[in-house]
Amino acid sequence: MAHPPATELVPGIWRIPTVGRAQVNSYAFVDGDGSVTLVDCGLRSAPPRIVAGLAAMGKHPSDVARIVLTHAHPDHAGGAAELARQSGAPVAVHVDDVPYAVQGRAPRPDQSLRAGRFLARLPGGGFPPVPVGEDLTDEQVLDVGGGLRVVATPGHSPGHVSLLHEPTRLLVTGDAIFNVLRLAISPRPLCSDFRMTRRTAHRLGELDYDAVAFTHGPEITEGGREVLRAFLARTVTARTPE
Incomplete structure (x- = not known):
């Protein structure tokens, strides 16, 4: 059965899968x-799926x-x-990730990890340079649907952010937490600073929301805060592996 091109999670907020059913989401x-x-634009090949998702809406x-x-x-x-070109819309990125976005290159993976050092030597990993029009900062509230709060959760990248839509009580974790097969902190080799990723993920347990949306994996539509807080308590508070 074909995956729907867009799914409404709460009134006015839609998930658009760009890989599989929910492996990568905008x-x-x-x-x-x-x-x-x-929010987020997937891989270089994603724009047609995002346009199809918009059309379904x-x-x-x-x-x-x-x-x-x-x-x-x-x-992401x-x-x-390409979507900025098609729409004419400005692109907003946290100030600490702006240098990477405008150059079209990802931050270096965590060099304290053997896997991170290996991945840093591999070719590729770039993307078309992004014309950034707005620098985001922690706790900034964007004029989106009554207020979309920027929550800095660095570690996966220096300027990684999660987003809290307070009017609908929905949290978008970004890559701070994955929900592919099960809840998990972002894999160590994919982070620019894995220990920081574990520390800043705690912020997501301190916020107030009901539903949780992931950029990797399906959403939790009810009791999301309790599920995330229980996960963080048993996972993130554990000692970080050396």
């Missing part, structure tokens, strides 16, 4: 005036008024330049 926030804020790239990236990795920023 999100669309529809404002009262009909404009769309797009009755929207077009011309309705996109802003693009927000949770971080500057190829599976890869399609951003």
